[in-house]
Amino acid sequence: MNRIDQRFSELKEQGRKALIPYITAGDPAPQYTVGFMHALVEAGADIIELGVPFSDPMADGPVIQKACERALKQGTRLVDLLDMVAEFRQVDTKTPIVLMGYLNPVERIGYETFADKAASVGVDGVLVVDMPPEEADEFGPLLKARGLAAIFLVAPTTSNARAATICAHGEGYLYYVSLKGVTGAATLNADDVAEHLAPLREMTDLPLCVGFGIRDGVTAAEVAKVADGVIVGSALVNRIAESVDAPETIAGQLKSVLGEMRTAMDA
């Protein structure tokens, strides 16, 4: 069983919701990333989304754009991320890892080569922001054949017909984008989210995780009431941005931000 499915089935037994932090790999420099990942797990992360830095992150707001710029300035490449995952796996064999990013770096490596390497280092899922299911007919099966989950987004603008297609192709979990906009934008509205999740529940057994607009323990707890998982990105990346000159303090800060969310969600 894929680690993602395993994790959700454990959480279900425990009656808990998944807490899924996102950080951009290589931010503020590649040597810190694996340490941050372990810190996130210690603070209660159930799954880690590791961002692949890209020169043109069209779906991201300024916080993650700048994280990409910092990581790229340090020369972080997709192949380096795979090494980071391999290093992480030497210590942690249980926490699922999802690589999240844009298609072009994967295109350059080649779909099959990438899928082989990702599977061999212990990646569990892949979310390509600019690859909807309609464009995944070549890449999707290559992931599936290696036990890697192809994770897709659902947005407030997604029609029911499209949602059905996405549910049919999706694996691991569905990433529900809580608001129209880029990452790090306004705060979400939990009632609105609940309303959009209801029809998705009818269509799929996949866990429904919600991202965009989750800032603190309060919003995390609100979302956890209606969703199976809470995804938090910009709130963490912001802390990294604020402490680029004191990188040794970042792991502790990430733990405190995420820990507050964990406590609020489990209360």
Place this chain on the structure above:
Amino acid sequence: MTVSATETKFSDLTRMPDARGHFGPYGGRFVSETLSFALEELEQTYLSLRDDPAFQAEFDRDLAHYVGRPSPLYHAERWSQSLGGAQIWLKREDLNHTGAHKVNNTIGQALLAKKTGKPRVIAETGAGQHGVATATVAARLGLECDVYMGAADVQRQKLNVYRMRLLGARVIPVESGTRTLKDAMNEALRDWVTNVDNTFYIIGTVAGPHPYPQLVRDFNSVVGREARQQSLAQIGRLPDALIACVGGGSNALGLFYPFVEDDAVAMYGVEAGGDGIETGRHAAPLSTNAPRGVLHGNRTYLMSDEAGQVSDTHSISAGLDYPGVGPEHALWKDVGRVSYVAANDKEVLEAFRELTHMEGIMPALESAHALAHAKVLAPTMRPDQHIVVNLSGRGDKDIMTVANIDGIEF
């Protein structure tokens, strides 16, 4: 991916893209989910109106009475004679209202925006010509208009920035990335994803996600349809060659598309050679055989490094300063229908000056790329042969750039 490019026949090229927006292995709709609905809606709106005689009549009426079409096909006799070869004919898109071919497309998309009832339009712009053309149609239809422009381009195209503001548009300088056209497009996409309910995104070139490459091509094809008729009337036959500059590639596709099945008509797309192909400082993905990649919603030839990060580009002309190219051009390169070449900044400036001196026509620096290749091609041909060059825009906006190179300050 669907069919491989090499299986495609020239006659198939008129039937692209397929239902999912693919041009052979290129094109498509690589966007984040939030935009999928808006693109499906736009596709349906466009497909339902494309063959609607009332819509076509309204479009034609605007092109005639607002843009001033048809634009002339002008025989540049003196310049042809001095080059000592083929006769050069200029398709005078520079004489359109707002001074470039860009307005053909913005008129069309503004009509679509009107049909969808959205009160706000946004656009990305490089040289500012598309921004001006968008601000113009927005003013005419009473739509709110925001234009994203790379901060570097805001600096080098001050005149067009002020024109847009006079027209009532807000110009938003984009400071991220390389501060040029690609970054403006990123920011426009971010705006659209946030304001998708009330905003129509008027993309200015034959790139972006499906259906943009198709509809921008179709709206610009009036250029080639006219040029074809005018050639028959004025030359007495079809021309031997067509030349157009290629950034995203909208003026080139506009001219080329109606000739695609005329096998005897050679076609040349001229990319921005910048400081010279050998320096790496250029914006010429096709003529340098850049790898395939995905950016701004489509798969195409894309300048990127080995890790898949999009490369910095360089060109004297802001309008060609883009690392990708329309997906239909990518296919046309693979099947060999169009030859793609590059002209460097120095050759472009020479062509700019030559046409200005010899014909009294000041071309946009973008269009001067096409002229630079005409200078190379014409002397290799006979005086009874004919080349049509798309003079896609006028050069007023570039006077400051050229003056700076000449060391002149105002």
